[in-house]
Amino acid sequence: MRYAQLVIGPAGSGKSTYCYHILRHFEAERQSAKVVNLDPAAEHFEYEPLVDIRELIHLDDAMEDDDLKFGPNGGLVFCMEYLLENRDWLEEQLGEDDDDYILFDCPGQIELYSHMTVMKDLVEVLQNWNFRVCGVFLMDSQFMIDGAKFLAGTMTALSVMVNLVIPHVNVLSKVDLLGKSAKKQLERFIEPDARNLLSDVANNSRWHKKYQALTEALGALIEDYSLVRFYPLDLRDEENIGDLVLSINNVIQFGEDADVQIRDFDPPEEDE
Structure with a gap:
């Protein structure tokens, strides 16, 4: 892979x-x-x-x-x-x-x-x-x-x-x-929160009043997809x-396919 x-x-x-x-x-x-x-x-x-x-x-x-x-x-x-x-x-x-x-x-x-x-x-x-x-x-x-x-x-x-x-x-x-x-x-x-961010966009300009419904629809789209x-x-x-x-x-999934590395260790020597 x-x-x-x-x-x-x-x-x-x-x-x-x-x-x-x-x-x-x-x-x-x-x-x-x-x-x-x-x-x-x-x-x-x-x-x-x-x-x-x-x-x-x-x-x-x-x-x-x-x-x-x-x-x-x-x-x-x-x-x-x-x-x-x-x-x-x-x-x-x-x-x-x-x-x-x-x-x-x-x-x-x-x-x-x-x-x-x-x-x-x-x-x-x-x-x-x-x-x-x-x-x-x-x-x-x-x-x-x-x-x-x-x-x-x-x-x-x-x-x-x-x-x-x-x-x-x-x-x-x-x-x-x-x-x-x-x-x-x-x-x-x-x-x-897209709907909350609409408050930053809201104003009293003619542009906003004309396209307010479009702006709200875009915010709802982002919120509904939630991606x-x-x-x-x-x-x-x-x-x-x-x-x-x-x-x-x-x-x-990087690294999940890697083989587990196993090391052999000599058993500890018993104390005389």
């Missing part, structure tokens, strides 16, 4: 930084983990990737092609579809080692996860290669500390969960960058990182 975290989320949510720190955590625990870069537009990351999609196709290849003439968004979609068409290349690069633990650092185009099928198809490919896959969806906590933005972010996370149909952990990243007052506000969003919970991540807190990794490992 092999294990994978599909690290997804909007651009700038800290996916590559997350992969780097999780890799360091595994090294500190004397465990093996690797990272695969699946972002064809990546310019810099701190880890050394096991596989780099840019060796197969780069975003510039799609954008500079005279026939394709893609923009950045269309180019990213094309690159991911090209990867799936060349899945044999990815399979060869990954190798066939059992007990692999791989973090897939994905692009930051949210449409790839929320309603398109390309990432869902990639998940099915990984599962066929004997991977247990957990989606790790990152949202920047700096933009999630008021009711309106939080409802929007929660709807995005819910859309991704419904589209990918895999075990899922939602993470509020960059908590270490929040000030004290913002961290206090964040506490009420960790396990959100979205966020885990706050402070990269300066090693215990916090360890708890998150433990939660993800429980989801994918």
Whole structure:
């Protein structure tokens, strides 16, 4: 059995930084983990990737092609579809080692996860290669500390969960960058009461009066599904990182298939 975290989320949510720190955590625990870069537009990351999609196709290849003439968004979609068409290349690069633990650092185009099928198809490919896959969806906590933005972010996370149909952990990243007052506000969003958060959105503007019923319906949808919970991540807190990794490992049952190590001991010598 092999294990994978599909690290997804909007651009700038800290996916590559997350992969780097999780890799360091595994090294500190004397465990093996690797990272695969699946972002064809990546310019810099701190880890050394096991596989780099840019060796197969780069975003510039799609954008500079005279026939394709893609923009950045269309180019990213094309690159991911090209990867799936060349899945044999990815399979060869990954190798066939059992007990692999791989973090897939994905692009930051949210449409790839929320309603398109390309990432869902990639998940099915990984599962066929004997991977247990957990989606790790990152949202920047700096933009999630008021009711309106939080409802929007929660709807995005819910859309991704419904589209990918895999075990899922939602993470509020960059908590270490929040000030004290913002961290206090964040506490009420960790396990959100969507109907209660509507009070933050309510106001007397014409916009709110016109769309009040829609806002309430969105809040009811989030509450009724009751699937979205966020885990706050402070990269300066090693215990916090360890708890998150433990939660993800429980989801994918990492380590449960390992053989029990039995050591033989010589019987104690009798005292003369």
